[in-house]
Amino acid sequence: MALINNVLSKIRLSNITADLFSEVAQETARIIARDDKNNKPTQLRRFYDEIIMWDTRINTQPSKEKRDEVFNESLPFIRMMNAKVAYAKGRDLVNDDYLNLLNHCLKEVNDPESMRHFKLFMEAFMGFYKLEESESKRLKNKRL
Template identity: 50%
Template sequence: MEINIGKPGEKINPDLFNDIAKNVAKVVASGGDRVNKATQLRKFYDEIVLWDSKVRQNPEKFDDYLPFIRMINAKAAYARGRKLVDDNFVDLIHKGLQQVICAQTLHTFKLFMEAFMGFYKQERPN
């Protein structure tokens, strides 16, 4: 699974919120019925939205917030340990957060996750 949210100042890949998000959703949806329930994934998305909102209100505090944003990786690992999410979802979170280096990249990752969640719901409606 490959996602590239881009670097600050770069144009966003026109396929990021469509084809790429759809393909990633298909991979994560293939995990089986017992893992990756939409409500569980929504918790991670909601936290990313929360941090994006905080950063957009106070962009100068991004560096202070970054350790807590990256801590979402630990939360995903914990959820994996409890068999609530699978390795594909943990990998998605890790690869996305690894590319978050400023307010702009966080916002792009948030938008990607929004698109991913929409396609995921299409792949696994219940």
């Protein structure tokens, strides 16, 4: 739990750093991939697909005013992902670290730009997660 909290403190979606989509995303993926038995790839992909859907709905609007309007209308439904990830955790489809990651990121989403950064961070996370998951499995099999 302490490891994930340390990396979560580095995730700021309103004021991004140069390493958010690289080192921070990879470190996050490495921590979450350690417990691969409780993270079902279908669930992770389902949440990522929903993030993409919301970002597309908001950030493809033709003007800043329209993006802000659609964002404000969508925010309650975006934040409802907290309940969805809690449900997935309750069914052992995702682990505590993934639950904490999404909860943290959803709190950080406050405008169309931070929504875009959330989508980009999760895109980087998903790429690194696939690598870290296979590496974690390889190391576990090596020990057996």
